[in-house]
Amino acid sequence: MTASLLDARGLVVRFGGVTALDGLDLSVNTGETVGLIGPNGSGKTTFFNALTGFVRIAGGRAQLAGADITGLEPRRIAARGIARTFQRLRLLLDLSVFDNLMLGQHLTLDHGLWSSVFARGRFAAAVRGQAEVARTLLAAFSPGLPARLFEPARALTMIDRRRVEICRALIRDPALLLLDEPSAGMTPDETAELMTDLLAVKARRPALTVVIIEHDMAVIERVSDRCVVLDYGRKLAEGSYAEVAADPVVRRAYLGED
DSSP: OOOEEEEEEEEEEEETTEEEEEEEEEEEETTOEEEEEOSTTSSHHHHHHHHTTSSOOOEEEEEETTEEOTTOOHHHHHHHTEEEOOSSOOOOTTSBHHHHHHHTTTTTSOHHHHHHHHHHTOHHHHHHHHHHHHHHHHHHHOTTSGGGTTSBGGGSOHHHHHHHHHHHHHTTOOSEEEEEOTTTTOOHHHHHHHHHHHHHHHHHOTTOEEEEEOSOHHHHHHHOSEEEEEETTEEEEEEOHHHHHHOHHHIIIIIOOO
């Protein structure tokens, strides 16, 4: 039996009188890709925010690899092995691609090591080593991206900006990757290309666990091992894409009858 990496039980999140998550139970197995779908306001991003410490959990618990992460600060949760992207792009566009990727390393770099690097004049060698790591990761998404490592992120197309954002999340080798609508702002062709990249990365890292929020059902069908449907902060249905898409309750609440 595949081990459960993420286990959320009875999660409750409230914003004043609004209950955004209402006793949500959701488990994700190691190496699994789960598609999280549902109407706007159903609690999908709130679930990500609860897992990563951006909102307060009013009830229930969340465990990662058996360790309780409920109520921890975002930086401590990230250090445990959860990385995420956001629906709205959060690159620093005036910084280089390399600088943006290094922001993803700040929790794992040994600051004592870097102090000694400066002190002993080994800074250039250390940067070269980090740059090689960055180039290898970028090449997994696009052969042309490593050559643009020291260009400003502003110079990149939307799909390449998304690639860099995902690489920034992956650079510290997380156990769980949370992707919040990675296709937002992209054309259908760009979306298909980015999903091909994601599947290739997953093939190289079979233990990487992914939860992806998407409204593009073609994306969910293509990349997900299992789908979970939320509505009003509760789990409405779960199963394979085919099972969920055929569920009359899901069709009425979200997908439509046609």
